[in-house]
Amino acid sequence: MRPAAKPFLIFALAASFVAQATAALLPNVPLLIAATATGLATEAALHRWQPGLNSQFTKVRADVTVRQVIRDLLLVVGVLELDSQQRETGYLPLVCALLFFYALHFAGHATAILVRASRTMPLLTRNIDASALRITPAPPALLMGGPGPRLLLFGLPATAGLLTTAASDEPEFAAAGIGLSVLLACAGLAVLLWRLARRRPASQEQVLAWFDAWLAEYQPTVGMYFSGGSSSAYQANMWLETLARTDGRPLILLRERFMMQKIGATDIPIVCIPRVAQLMRLEHSTLKMLIHPANSGKTSQVLRIPTIKHAFVNHGESDKLSSCNPYAKAYDEVWVAGPAARERYAQAEVGIDDRDVVEIGRPQLAPIAPYAGPPTGPHTTVLYAPTWEGWDGNPGNTSVILAGENIVRALLADPGVRLVYKPHPMTGSVDPRAGAANERMQELIREANHRRTGSRPGPEAAAALALRTAELEGITASSFRKGSDDAERMLAQSAPPAGRAEAVAAATAAWEEAYWESLPDWEHQIITTPQPALYACFNQADLLISDVSSVVTDYLASEKPYAVANTSELPEDAFREAFPTVRAATILTPDAEGVAALLHSVRNPEHDTLVRSRAELKLHLLGPSDPPSLERFNEAARSLCARADGHRARMAQRMLSMIPAPRAAVAEETTTSAEASKSLLNVAPEV
Template sequence: MRLVDRQTVARAIVAVVLTAAFAAQTVAALRPHVPLLIISTAASLAVEGFLSRWQRDMVTVLAKLHADLTVRHVLRDLLLVVGLLRLGGQDRETQYAPLVAGLLVFYALHCAIQAVSVLVRRTRTLPVVTRNIDASALRLSPAPPVLLRRPGHRLLVFGLPSTAGLLATAASGATEYAALGIALSLGLALMGLCDLLPRLLPSRRPAGEQEVLDWFDAWLAEYRPTVGLYFSGGVSSAYQANMWLEPLAGLDGRPLIVLRERFMVHKLAPTDIPVVCLPRVADLMRLEHSTLQVLIHPSNSGKTSQVLRIPTIKHTFVNHGESDKLSSCNPYAKAYDEVWVAGPAARERYALAEVGVEDKDVVETGRPQLDAVRPYAGPPTGPYTTVLYAPTWEGWDGNPGNTSVIEAGENLVRALLADPAVRLLYKPHPLTGSVDARAGAADLRIREVIRAANRERAGQRPARGGELALRTAELDRLTADSCRPGADHVERMMLQTAPRPGRAEEVARATAAWEEAFWASLPEGEHQIVTAERPVLYSCFNRADLLVSDVSSVIGDFLASGKPYAVANTSGLAEDAFRTAFPTASAATVLTPDAAGVPRLLDAVRHPERDELRAARAELKLRLLGPADPPSQMRFNKAVQDLCSAARTHRGRMAARLTAEIPGQRGTLLDRHRA
């Protein structure tokens, strides 16, 4: 059975069990039948725990069906009360009346906690979120405990004693158990309410909105940023910004990172650069009056147009990767002052696309982040040839040639695994399956094929697993404030009263040590499915002897190594037409969807004398990435300084026009603007 079917079946089973449990509880309460009432209630509680721990997607689905955890918990307790009343008869209704009243008071307290928690959250939602900036003046405090912020989890935990007490009373007939359970739930609810209410006092609140904005303006005036990275995107897109953090940190001047989504503050990788998140457009416009001269954009988003309205800042598009796909020469790029590309190939791509980007606005800067990619050191020397299969995702346009996962993925993987001397690293794109469900299903099937191959090739794990645990603990400690889900709207990073200079270098060293320990901890021939945040793509590059990919930016980046690579052709074009349409495949072995060329490809990798594309790769590397001298970081820095100079000149002209006397009238444009 396919893995995707197993997941669907698991969810269906959970839904059926939960529905059956409530149906059985209803029957048991109306009959009444004590054993069935106890069993069905316990079963529904067990399913609740399973849902909250392993099936959180189902929790969201049930909430959309108006059957969220609060509704389910109220129904569960209501059926228990009905069962008790049916068991006791009319002579015990008065005995149960205080218990019902206590249960109602508990639910009233639950609603009160929810209302107060919303008020507390609103007071703690600041207009500006920061990292690596001393925000102690804003009187920040830790967020309330998780149970006081999540109504579903809170009701499940706080209401568990009352539910257990009602069950015990149903089993024994002694009302003391229900009274004790309800009393415990009431006590927990009162403690939670007492924890939240003082946070509404003026002395416990953080700074107000205007005070925060005044503080932000003062910080901008003191820090005087010159160049910034602007980024907006979804949860899975953080990698697009993270790849530019190190080049940004190596620039001359005072860099700044500008984000638009609060959650992105956590998804950003460790860095020493000051980070500000400005969710509202009105607050974003405050950058117009700052010393910021250049904003670098690694991606296009709906919110990009908002910052492009600032006339005092020059904007440049660097993209998060370059390929022959149409998305790499998007017409939106003409909205920027300049477009920075890696090498001559991208310049030619924009000229051929005719999307409105003028050649004078295209600047070649190389790819400074590729310094981490080690150069080709010869054919594989060990018993295994390591192959990295890194397909891209299906894209938005429905082009069948975008990704090889659907039509060729399984064939490629099976052909590679058929060679006993191959070790496969499979790293799918994070967005695989987000548009086309067929891609997601194929991805899951590929993973199952790899797991099956590993079961047949069981290897002895090295004795360095302990070192990996130590390296992981050290890296987790250093990155504890980043790449984690946000606990509250006032991000934890703002509680750091002072930046930590040198932290990024410390994290880089710890990451390098972790990567060495990770690869050393694996059996020599074990295939890997790489989907976690670590190891990163470039680390996989350094371990691979060969790349198999699609037409994507992965190819251009891998060319920095000089190693052989192959491109899957699922476009339907003949090989010659395919190479013409996609120049990045000109130095690649082109594989058809049936993966028939895999054995010949592996033979060329293992025997360099049969590698006929080595010279072509070197030539293509120069066209895609530009010359190695001067280094990319130096060219990137020069482009920044040149654009900063242009921004300063532009500001000077604007100021001169504003302060010039209007012919035939008294005053200046600035005076008229102020009036």
């Protein structure tokens, strides 16, 4: 629903109450019926299209329950005004029955809270067999969700009965409607009480004991820790394949429950531990190290575990301050792509010891195709992928506000350009000007497409895309029943099919190929969805235009031409000096004056003077290609695990030295026997 509908719904809701009150006091039956129907229709629209507006009403104590109580109260007033002779004798039982319905509704809501609490696990898992926890399907969503929709639906017969009585002066209709509402409320309450009494899953203590047993059996060694908002899941997803291919037994550790369904397809066991008290149980596990793709407020909690070593790997590297944050001091090591990041930390003087910086390359960049020469077709594909505005208000963060529209206009003015526009998903989340500029650029691109004509791929291309889409959705689509809760989804994801992650990767690659084949090569594209992914857009592009961001660093893996918009107000020489990632780029001013010359150099490589600079900068930013990045990642993981082992051994020896001699001998003998048993069983291999 359009944003303009929000004030319309507020007005419609307020007007319905005013009209209903007026109709009840006059009284006026047609107006009473129309006002009540309008109010109920507006409630349905609010729940369907504006749930956020409902939340705002709740903050001012005007939630749907209060609104429905007022609505029914006005109906009762109207009925009494219409038939004043039976005011005390005929309608008193009906009013009492209506109050009883509301009592049942509140009892049902309280019971739903208890049922929800009994089904709230202290931790959630994925790709781990949870059948031992006695998890059952969740009660119907209507009973377990917010009380508003349930009240509106169960109370509809009572409302209809009161309206019919108002129109006919027959109390029997109100009695029948209220009676049906009471029966519905009783049935819902009975279902919830039965679930509460007879079908409880395992208790919190049992779940934690089960998890401890799983940890002892699985013996995890390496893991990834992630905490963040709903739009930040991509930061963790980019490390899934790398983590899956590491030596040892991997584990993914999350802190937010909603993040469980945001993590992409993987066979790695995933566990979400929201509370710090349960998180500390990992201290006694075999987990030796965690990689961290992002900083968050909750990261400090896991850093308190002394038996685990921590490496900050980030979710991309750029010249921004966020890529050399002082928070990195909290980690045992900082893993970077190449020498440039090492120099960045040294120059930033944020307290990072150079000995703790480890160069591992960027294992995620393997799918990026290398430069294969200038464009061969009639169109030059230009990818404009600006970053978002950031938290600090620096005008140099994004080109969207100051330069974006100029860049887009300059590109659209060239008939030989095919523009692919992929803005950052958080564009406009901090500065409304960025969001507005983003919308204007998209409108410019749509208008340019209306002016273009050309042949389109045949129906077989569309059929191939539909087939690949169906295949991908068949693998990745949620199999959850509508209304399932976290516990039910936990059970449903206990045992994924073997090799599912590889199947999803293959299906995604096939879908991306079919997607590009289904598009005409002359048509500009706006991509605001996760698919096709950024790297797939890289492989389509002959030229990238972006900002100072990790997008530039990753794109350099292809050694294709690229440009960076300078909206920092720095002179070009100072801009290149301040941001090493742009030293092999064409620098565009906010007026986009250099776009024409840039396109000429892309189409005519003999005029491209930055070829050698890009190759040198790639080595400086991403490090050598031999040994491969994944091998360097594994070596860094083995080294950090060895540090964890050494720390544990020293702590164990220190504890032994504090025990009196006779007891120390027994303790040492016990420890040695246990380690020997583990070695024989091979249950805790080194990473």
